[in-house]
Amino acid sequence: MNCDKEQEKEIKTIKERTITIKLSDADCERISEKAGRCGLTVGELLENFIGDLVNGTYSNGSDERYMAKQWFERCWFGMSPDDTLLRYLLGNWIDVEEFLTVYDELKRYKTNPEEFAEEVKEAKENGEEMLWFEEEYHDYIDEFIDTHKDADMEKEIELCQRWAADLEKMKSQ
DSSP, X not given: OOXXXXXXXXXXXXXXXXXXXXXXXXXXXXXXXXXXXXXXXXXXXXHHHHHHHTTOSSXXXXXXXXXXXXXXXXXXXXXXXXXXXXXXXHHTTOOHHHHHHHHHHHHHHHHOXXXXXXXXXXXXXXXXXXXXXXXXXXXXXXXXXXXXXXXXXXHHHHHHHHHHHHHHHHHHO
Protein backbone atom coordinates (compact mmCIF):
# COMPACT_ATOMS: atom_id res chain seq x y z
CA MET A 1 0.00 0.00 0.00
CA ASN A 2 1.45 3.38 -0.91
CA CYS A 3 2.13 6.08 1.70
CA ASP A 4 -0.83 8.30 0.74
CA LYS A 5 -3.32 5.43 1.03
CA GLU A 6 -1.76 4.30 4.32
CA GLN A 7 -2.00 7.84 5.70
CA GLU A 8 -5.63 8.12 4.55
CA LYS A 9 -6.38 4.87 6.36
CA GLU A 10 -4.71 6.17 9.54
CA ILE A 11 -6.47 9.54 9.31
CA LYS A 12 -9.84 7.77 9.37
CA THR A 13 -8.99 6.42 12.84
CA ILE A 14 -8.15 9.81 14.37
CA LYS A 15 -10.44 10.57 17.29
CA GLU A 16 -10.22 11.94 20.79
CA ARG A 17 -8.39 9.67 23.21
CA THR A 18 -8.14 9.94 26.96
CA ILE A 19 -4.75 9.27 28.50
CA THR A 20 -4.18 9.83 32.20
CA ILE A 21 -0.92 11.45 33.22
CA LYS A 22 0.30 12.58 36.62
CA LEU A 23 1.47 16.20 36.84
CA SER A 24 1.93 18.68 39.63
CA ASP A 25 -0.24 21.79 39.59
CA ALA A 26 2.88 23.79 38.71
CA ASP A 27 3.65 21.52 35.74
CA CYS A 28 0.03 21.89 34.58
CA GLU A 29 0.48 25.66 34.56
CA ARG A 30 3.89 25.43 32.83
CA ILE A 31 2.69 23.16 30.02
CA SER A 32 -0.48 25.20 29.56
CA GLU A 33 1.57 28.40 29.29
CA LYS A 34 4.04 26.81 26.85
CA ALA A 35 1.22 25.53 24.63
CA GLY A 36 -0.77 28.75 24.98
CA ARG A 37 2.15 30.90 23.82
CA CYS A 38 1.95 29.02 20.52
CA GLY A 39 -1.83 29.18 20.29
CA LEU A 40 -2.18 25.48 21.09
CA THR A 41 -4.00 23.51 23.71
CA VAL A 42 -1.97 21.06 25.77
CA GLY A 43 -3.62 18.25 23.82
CA GLU A 44 -2.56 19.76 20.48
CA LEU A 45 1.00 20.22 21.74
CA LEU A 46 1.16 16.59 22.85
CA GLU A 47 -0.40 15.40 19.56
CA ASN A 48 2.40 17.14 17.67
CA PHE A 49 5.14 15.78 19.92
CA ILE A 50 3.78 12.24 19.77
CA GLY A 51 3.51 12.47 15.97
CA ASP A 52 7.19 13.38 15.78
CA LEU A 53 8.25 10.83 18.40
CA VAL A 54 6.62 7.87 16.63
CA ASN A 55 6.91 9.13 13.04
CA GLY A 56 3.14 9.23 13.16
CA THR A 57 0.24 9.98 10.89
CA TYR A 58 1.25 13.65 11.03
CA SER A 59 4.73 14.98 11.70
CA ASN A 60 6.31 18.41 11.80
CA GLY A 61 9.29 17.34 9.71
CA SER A 62 12.46 15.30 9.70
CA ASP A 63 14.39 17.55 12.10
CA GLU A 64 11.53 17.43 14.58
CA ARG A 65 11.34 13.63 14.32
CA TYR A 66 15.10 13.43 14.81
CA MET A 67 15.02 15.67 17.89
CA ALA A 68 12.09 13.77 19.44
CA LYS A 69 13.96 10.50 18.87
CA GLN A 70 17.10 12.00 20.42
CA TRP A 71 15.10 13.15 23.46
CA PHE A 72 13.62 9.68 23.92
CA GLU A 73 16.95 7.91 23.58
CA ARG A 74 18.61 10.24 26.11
CA CYS A 75 15.98 9.67 28.80
CA TRP A 76 16.60 6.90 31.33
CA PHE A 77 13.85 4.73 29.83
CA GLY A 78 15.30 5.04 26.33
CA MET A 79 18.94 4.56 27.34
CA SER A 80 18.51 1.59 29.64
CA PRO A 81 15.08 0.05 29.26
CA ASP A 82 14.31 -2.83 31.59
CA ASP A 83 14.94 -6.21 30.01
CA THR A 84 11.36 -7.46 30.26
CA LEU A 85 9.25 -10.05 28.49
CA LEU A 86 7.19 -7.18 27.04
CA ARG A 87 10.32 -5.60 25.56
CA TYR A 88 11.36 -8.99 24.19
CA LEU A 89 7.99 -9.62 22.54
CA LEU A 90 7.75 -6.14 21.02
CA GLY A 91 11.40 -6.21 19.93
CA ASN A 92 10.84 -9.51 18.13
CA TRP A 93 7.64 -8.37 16.42
CA ILE A 94 5.54 -10.83 18.41
CA ASP A 95 1.92 -9.78 18.78
CA VAL A 96 1.48 -9.29 22.53
CA GLU A 97 -2.29 -9.80 22.45
CA GLU A 98 -1.84 -13.05 20.52
CA PHE A 99 0.81 -14.19 23.00
CA LEU A 100 -1.55 -13.44 25.90
CA THR A 101 -4.31 -15.46 24.24
CA VAL A 102 -1.96 -18.42 23.97
CA TYR A 103 -0.83 -17.90 27.57
CA ASP A 104 -4.45 -17.81 28.81
CA GLU A 105 -5.23 -21.03 26.96
CA LEU A 106 -2.14 -22.72 28.43
CA LYS A 107 -3.07 -21.52 31.92
CA ARG A 108 -6.61 -22.84 31.46
CA TYR A 109 -5.19 -26.20 30.32
CA LYS A 110 -2.89 -26.46 33.35
CA THR A 111 -5.77 -25.58 35.68
CA ASN A 112 -8.34 -27.88 34.04
CA PRO A 113 -6.54 -30.56 32.01
CA GLU A 114 -9.65 -32.73 31.91
CA GLU A 115 -11.31 -30.12 29.65
CA PHE A 116 -8.68 -30.85 27.03
CA ALA A 117 -8.80 -34.63 27.11
CA GLU A 118 -10.16 -34.88 23.56
CA GLU A 119 -7.57 -32.44 22.19
CA VAL A 120 -4.74 -34.30 23.96
CA LYS A 121 -5.98 -37.58 22.50
CA GLU A 122 -6.14 -36.11 18.98
CA ALA A 123 -2.67 -34.59 19.33
CA LYS A 124 -1.19 -37.92 20.40
CA GLU A 125 -2.95 -39.72 17.53
CA ASN A 126 -1.37 -37.21 15.14
CA GLY A 127 2.07 -37.77 16.66
CA GLU A 128 2.20 -34.34 18.25
CA GLU A 129 3.92 -33.96 21.60
CA MET A 130 2.12 -30.78 22.62
CA LEU A 131 -1.16 -29.02 22.06
CA TRP A 132 -1.08 -26.08 19.64
CA PHE A 133 -1.02 -23.45 22.41
CA GLU A 134 1.78 -25.20 24.32
CA GLU A 135 3.87 -25.25 21.15
CA GLU A 136 3.13 -21.61 20.32
CA TYR A 137 3.88 -20.51 23.89
CA HIS A 138 7.29 -22.15 23.70
CA ASP A 139 7.91 -20.77 20.20
CA TYR A 140 7.21 -17.29 21.54
CA ILE A 141 9.26 -17.21 24.70
CA ASP A 142 11.69 -20.12 25.12
CA GLU A 143 14.57 -17.85 24.11
CA PHE A 144 13.50 -15.26 26.69
CA ILE A 145 13.17 -17.91 29.39
CA ASP A 146 16.60 -19.38 28.53
CA THR A 147 18.28 -16.00 28.95
CA HIS A 148 16.20 -14.87 31.95
CA LYS A 149 16.18 -17.87 34.26
CA ASP A 150 15.56 -15.71 37.35
CA ALA A 151 12.68 -13.77 35.81
CA ASP A 152 9.45 -13.70 37.77
CA MET A 153 7.22 -14.84 34.91
CA GLU A 154 4.06 -13.94 36.80
CA LYS A 155 5.23 -10.31 37.00
CA GLU A 156 6.39 -10.41 33.38
CA ILE A 157 2.97 -11.63 32.23
CA GLU A 158 1.23 -9.00 34.39
CA LEU A 159 3.29 -6.27 32.68
CA CYS A 160 2.22 -7.61 29.27
CA GLN A 161 -1.41 -7.73 30.40
CA ARG A 162 -1.31 -4.13 31.70
CA TRP A 163 0.29 -2.95 28.45
CA ALA A 164 -2.32 -4.74 26.33
CA ALA A 165 -5.17 -3.41 28.49
CA ASP A 166 -3.83 0.15 28.22
CA LEU A 167 -3.54 -0.13 24.43
CA GLU A 168 -7.05 -1.56 24.16
CA LYS A 169 -8.42 1.20 26.38
CA MET A 170 -6.85 3.90 24.19
CA LYS A 171 -8.02 2.30 20.94
CA SER A 172 -11.57 1.64 22.12
CA GLN A 173 -12.37 5.22 23.09
